[in-house]
Amino acid sequence: MSEVTVLTPAYNREKLLQKLYKSLCDQDCKDFVWLIIDDGSSDNTGKYIDEIREKANFPIKYYKKENGGKHTALNYAYRYIDTPLTFIVDSDDTLTSDAISTVKETYNKYKDEKDICGFSFLRGKPGGGYLSTSGVPQDGLKESYVECRINRNIGGDMAEVWYTHCLKEYPFPEFRGERFLGEDIVWVKMAQKYKMRFFNKVIYISDYLEDGLTNNRRKHNIKSPNGCVARAEAFLESSCILKIKIKSALQYQIYGKFAGRSSGDLFRKTGSKLLYLVCFVPSQILYIKWKKESE
DSSP states (O other): OOSEEEEEEESSOHHHHHHHHHHHHTOSOOOOEEEEEEESOSSSHHHHHHHHHTTOSSOEEEEEEOOOOHHHHHHHHGGGOOSSEEEEOOTTOEEOTTHHHHHHHHHHHHTTOTTEEEEEEEEEOTTSSBSSOOOOOTTOEEEOHIIIIITTTOOSOEEEEEEHHHHHHSOOOOOTTOOOOOTHHHHHHHTTTOEEEEEEEEEEEOOOOTTSSGGGHHHHHHHSHHHHHHHHHHHHTSOOOHHHHHHHHHHHHHHHHHTTOOHHHHHHHOSOHHHHHHHHHHHHHHHHHHHHHHO
């Protein structure tokens, strides 16, 4: 049985999937499964997958669901994954030719460690250089996601490979009518129980699109405010540093107002009441500013 599932949520990405498919064909190790979850596409994604599935020299699984956003596609996917590792790779990205072999070698070296939820590598840019600010020692690092990525202030995206059982243990919260949710809400929650192994090696190449989630984050956040409140709560309940908790306290109140929740309700339900009071006035000012900018 393969040890790695490459999981790709896709929405109207027929053309972009071709580049990712080529990078999978170029892998020096073909011992993986590619699972595509079509999040309600209206293009010919399904037809394209049918065409390549006939000639690919690795298994390809394809399932289509109603549009609900990337996080709902990930939740939907878990029922179809039976490999110990899940490598989430976006439809507009590619992998280096040694990505799968690197993941398998790492897993075989550390699979007896029961306190980790996965492995994290670096993402590179198409023209060279790191997408993240790096900061990971050359010989690796074992810490929780919060300790490494947040408290060490290592910004940018990395290439995380997760233990499938941990993803199933921590599914993404879903809110009716909301199609966007920051994935780190789950990684932060996992950090309360698990650590990760971080490595200073690029295995993933990212090329952000103008219509992608990353470049339109605040617009998506305002349209999905309940998820943003839940994400802020996760950060406030974590062991992250004070600066991040202050930012989260602001977001908790700002997006709470976008969600139509009263200040009294937000105050009663938060476990960080002192930070709530400290951030109350600036959060109201920022809410008014962001609301005007979004109109």
